[in-house]
Amino acid sequence: MLFKEIIGQEKIKERLLQTVMENRVSHAQLFFGGxxxxxLSIAIAYAQFINCRDQEKFIRKDSCGLCPSCIKYDKLIHPDLHFVFPVAANKEVKEKPLSQNFMAQWREMLIENHYFPSLNDWYDKIDIERKQAGINVHDSNQIIRTLSYTSYESEYKVMIIWMVEKLNYQAAPKLLKIIEEPPDKTLFLLITENPDNIIPTILSRTQLVKFPKIEDNVLIGACETQLEIGHNQAVEISRVANGNFKEAMRLAGQKDERNEVFEKFVGWMRMCYTLDVPKMTAFSETMGRESRESIKGFLLSGMEVLRNCLVLNYTSPELIKIRGSELDFMKKFSPFINGNNAEKFSEEFNQAIYHIGRNANTGLVLFDLSLTVAKLLKIKAPVSVK
Structure with a gap:
């Protein structure tokens, strides 16, 4: 993976390059952002640049892509490049799952998703059904063992921990010492979308690197070149994706799926408004059989719809990055989302997401949330809102 192959984030690329050229690479860095x-792609490119053998890399400010180290990095098979990510038992790995048991699927998943993976992509790839994945004690022990060996070929051993917020409380204490005082020439690159969920003792031992949204013009160009779509469609997708290339890929390739999620949410809101308990029960049972990450994704999408409805009460529809039937629904639904209930909606949805993530019965959580939504929809807007 070369820096020039990665869309956007030019300031971060330059900052990371400077750390190498000035010989001040921090041994533990946390890449965070939406x-x-x-x-992840920049973490791999950064590690590849550090271990590239071509000295002209400092002139071109990128890896050569041709030396033995770069070739192995490109295939994700370099012996000094290590990955750890959330795992759970499945039909093939029935107990004590380790990240190394799933490396073939990991490589395939990264390529399939242009190095922009999501947890849902990963959980679908390893087929863990409704199990809750995490970074466990076995992987923590494996990290310590792996990094205790000398490097095979390169100057640096690199450990990339993807979605480090999934590190469980039993596993985290084992890594504190090695993250704070790693073996010489060892680089930890931790990646997260939710830094607030990381154990503070891990967080305090890392140098933070914040990733902003990808700029619209960059996203439009990537949609045209990488996703091979026309300019007008690229502009529209960029407007909705809001700096998220993963969302742009979903919008470009999975429009039907997005519409299905939206229609499912609309149907659910109608059930709640009319207090149709039999339908609410059936919805909760059916939805509850999906994976936990899918349910959390559905609720997060719903929260975005509710947020847009609230914004419509106070500003022009032009500021909402939604068009067509979705905007039509939001205009009609927005009177029911107001200053008297919006905060409570957010609290209840977030609480449901929290409990689902903690292995609560998903069907019961959704049914309880449905009843709460039904009550909240009856709360009238403040008199001052027109």
Whole structure:
């Protein structure tokens, strides 16, 4: 992976390059920011640049892509490049799952998703059904063992921990010492979309690198060249994706799926408004059989719809990055989302997401949320809102 192959984030690329050229690479760095901003791809490109053997890399400010080290990095098979990510038992790995058990699927998944993976992509790839994945004690022990060996070929051993917020409380203490005082020439690159969920003792031991949204003009260009779509469609997708290339890929290739999620949410809101308990029960049971990450994604999408409805009460529709039937629904639904209930909607949805992530019964959580939504929709707007 070369820096020039990654869309956007030019300031971060330059900052990381400077750390190498000035010989001040921090041994533990946390790349954080929202989905689809290139954190993982830049982490791989950064590691590849550090270990590239071509000295002219400092002139071109990128890896050569041709030396033995770069070739192995490109295939994700370099012996000094290590990955750890959330895992769970499945039909092939029935107990004590380790990241190294899933490396073939990991490589395939990255290529399939242009190095912009999501947790849903990953969980679907390893087929863990409704199990809750995490970074466990076995992987923590494996990290310590792996990094205790000398490097095979390169100057640096690199450990990339993807979605480090999934590191469980039993596993985290084992890594504190090695992250704070790693073996010489060892680089930890931790990646997260939710830094607030990272254990503070891990967070405090890293140098933070914040990834902003990808700029609209860059996103439009990437849609045209990488996703091979026309300019007008690229502009529209960029407007909705809001700096998230992963979302742009979804919009470009999975429009039907996005519409399905939206229509499902609309149907759910109608059930709640009319207090149709039999339908609410059936919805909760059916939705509850999907994976936990899918349910959380559905609720997060719903929160975005509710946010847009609230904004429509106070500003022009032109500021909402939505068009067509979705905007039509939001205009009609916005009177029911107001200053008297919006905060409570956010609290209840976030609480449901929290409990689903903690292995609560998904069907019961959704049914309880449905009843709460039904009550909240009856709360009238403040008199001052027209």
């Amino acid at each position: 989905e689809g901003r290139g954190k």
